[in-house]
Every structure is written in C-alpha cells, then in structure tokens.
Amino acid sequence: MAAFQYEQGNVKVKITPAAEEGRANVFDRDILIYVLSQLMAAKNDGQEIGRRVQISAHDLLKATNRHTTGQAYATLRRALTRLQFTQIETNIHDHGIGEWRSISFITDARIVKEDSTGRLLSVELEMGDWLVKAIENKNVLTLHKAYFQLRKPLERRLYELARKHCGKQDVWRIGLDKLQLKTGSTSTPKEFKRLVKTICKADEDQSHMPDYRFRLIHDVLEIVPKDEFLDIYGDQPSSNLADTVRLSGNAYEKAREAAPTWDVYFLEQEWRMWMSEAPRHADGAFVGFCRKWYERKGNAP
Structure with a gap:
C-alpha cells in the first residue's frame, strides 16, 4: 500500500502504512476514540492521566461494536499493529519558522489473554504524547455513541x-x-x-x-x-x-x-x-x- 499525501496551503501531511498490515483505517480509529474518551473521563474526575492506559478488552470490543468471538484477538492485534506502525509526517509553519515532525498514534501495545480459552482479559496501550496533550488542553470533541x-x-x-x-x-x-x-x-x-x-x-x-x-x-x-x-x-x-x-x-x-x-x-x-x-x-x-x-x-x- 502506497503512502497517502495531503496538502492544504503550505501544510503537508504524509501517512505511511505499516509494512504488513497496511495503513490505519477509520475503524481502527474507534480504538483511539474509546481510549481517549476514557482518559477524558478520568481527567474530568480529577484523576492524573498519562500516556500508558490499561482497559478492559471486553468493554473496548463492545463499545466499538466489535465481535467478542474467538477471532477478536487476531482482529484486535492487527488493528493495534496498524495504529502503532502507521507513521504520520507533517510540517508546521508559524511566524516564519518551519518544523517537520514524525508521529505515531500509539508507541506500544500489549494484549493479555487466557491461554486455555483464548478469552481476552485486558489491553494496555502507550499513547502518542500529542494525543495526551490534546486531552490535557481539552482539544477533543465528544462523539455520539x-x-x-x-x-x-x-x-x-x-x-x-x-x-x-x-x-x-x-x-x-x-x-x-x-x-x-x-x-x-x-x-x-x-x-x-x-x-x-x-x-x-x-x-x-x-x-x-x-x-x-x-x-x-x-x-x-x-x-x-x-x-x-x-x-x-x-x-x-x-x-x-x-x-x-x-x-x-x-x-x-x-x-x-x-x-x-x-x-x-x-x-x-x-x-x-x-x-x-x-x-x-x-x-x-x-x-x-x-x-x-x-x-x-x-x-x-
């Protein structure tokens, strides 16, 4: 799959897909939205938030309208791989100063499951710092369920x-x-x-x-x-x-x-x-x- 490039004015964005699984897609983004909503709720409750988040695998799959069958593990693993290895490059211009940046949605992913049954127990993610900063600055929109x-x-x-x-x-x-x-x-x-x-x-x-x-x-x-x-x-x-x-x-x-x-x-x-x-x-x-x-x-x- 080829890289996707977008230009608007003097701003450029290039999205390079993961080598094996391809580029993160709109349904993979459901995972990010769910995790960000959990972080936003924690912040609103006065809790400290950080880049590393642990969530219930079952709650994640249900909230994002995914199956909880035996295929859930493989499907979720592929989605997390795309989110981690899809690379975003962008340039930012401000007051005559240009900046190039390369970022990822998540930088680490871990799925815990039972060996005997294959049942998913938990998902642990390390979010990109730019996503956490968006929450800290309340630069996140709510979405209807x-x-x-x-x-x-x-x-x-x-x-x-x-x-x-x-x-x-x-x-x-x-x-x-x-x-x-x-x-x-x-x-x-x-x-x-x-x-x-x-x-x-x-x-x-x-x-x-x-x-x-x-x-x-x-x-x-x-x-x-x-x-x-x-x-x-x-x-x-x-x-x-x-x-x-x-x-x-x-x-x-x-x-x-x-x-x-x-x-x-x-x-x-x-x-x-x-x-x-x-x-x-x-x-x-x-x-x-x-x-x-x-x-x-x-x-x-």
Whole structure:
C-alpha cells in the first residue's frame, strides 16, 4: 500500500502504512476514540492521566461494536499493529519558522489473554504524547455513541467534519471539491458526489446520522444540527469563534465577487481558522479577507 499525501496551503501531511498490515483505517480509529474518551473521563474526575492506559478488552470490543468471538484477538492485534506502525509526517509553519515532525498514534501495545480459552482479559496501550496533550488542553470533541454504528467510512468522516466545523452553528456548508480533499477520498469527483448523495438520501429517509442533518444542494453539502443535539449542547458557552460568528447570505455573494473562482465556503473556513477574536462587523471582515486572499493567490487552482 502506497503512502497517502495531503496538502492544504503550505501544510503537508504524509501517512505511511505499516509494512504488513497496511495503513490505519477509520475503524481502527474507534480504538483511539474509546481510549481517549476514557482518559477524558478520568481527567474530568480529577484523576492524573498519562500516556500508558490499561482497559478492559471486553468493554473496548463492545463499545466499538466489535465481535467478542474467538477471532477478536487476531482482529484486535492487527488493528493495534496498524495504529502503532502507521507513521504520520507533517510540517508546521508559524511566524516564519518551519518544523517537520514524525508521529505515531500509539508507541506500544500489549494484549493479555487466557491461554486455555483464548478469552481476552485486558489491553494496555502507550499513547502518542500529542494525543495526551490534546486531552490535557481539552482539544477533543465528544462523539455520539451512534457514531460506532456507522458502517461506511465516508459516513464517519462526514460526521467528524460536522462536529469539528459545524459545531453549534445554525448551518455549515462546503463545496464537494473541498469536501473531497478533507475526506481524503480517492474516488473520481463524479463517484464521490454519488457517494455523498447516497448518504444524504439515506439520512433524509432514515435520519441515521447522529447529531446533524446532511443535505446535498447541487455541489454543496449543507449540514445542520438536529434539535436534540442543540438541546444538550446549545446552552453551553462556547470558546470557539466558529460557534459565535454569524454571516448573512449577502456576505457570501459579495465574497464570490471579491474572490472569483474560489469556493466561498472553503474561504469561510480559512477565515474562521485565521481569526483570533470576533470581528465587530463579520460580513465586512469576511469579504475583506476574501479580497486579500484573491490578491495574494489569484484564481483558484
């Protein structure tokens, strides 16, 4: 399996798979999510947390919607191997200083089982320090338990993007071309649109996607929080500017004029990530950002 590379602006990410088991996948990530949730709960209870974590194998398998049959050991071992040996390389630029870093999800893994029955007893992992730091800084989003019931990798990725970018906003929109980049999909644009449309149609019919409603309008995916999600999280104060700054519909039209050929929803996300404080006039600040973006970069590639 070849390495996967992603570029956005001057940020580059390269993911190199494990030699035998391949690259860590979206279902392997369930293990990380479960372990991080346990660490987050411990921190919220005032306990000290560290990189080394021991958890019940049975609880892990049940929580991540995995079988607890005799094949569980081999399946779990392969998943841990992928998580440990998948290597992530990235570059970070800040105030004229560039940094290259190579990291792993976990650095050590241990499974304990009974020899006579093959029953799994416990799993012990040593997490990457960057993951533990994310918890210590409370830079971890909560996920609905129904996330583990989503069987399509693209469904999971769309939900993750919704939690990160939509949050408690009234609506979040993104063009399909930028969405495909964020998901890492290698499908053709036509096939990718078909896949997204299928998920949106199923969500419209069955409402199976947790926390958010997903609708495809032409070549733009629109994501809206469900009422039950806002009932739980809507009244909580937010420190995320993306949850507090609102744009009018007119702002998007002016942004298109200011930065022709660019996806205004992509520019909106760039603007929100660039902000350090809420602007007094959001519409004007956003349009000004788009105008300067176009002056620097010209037409979209």
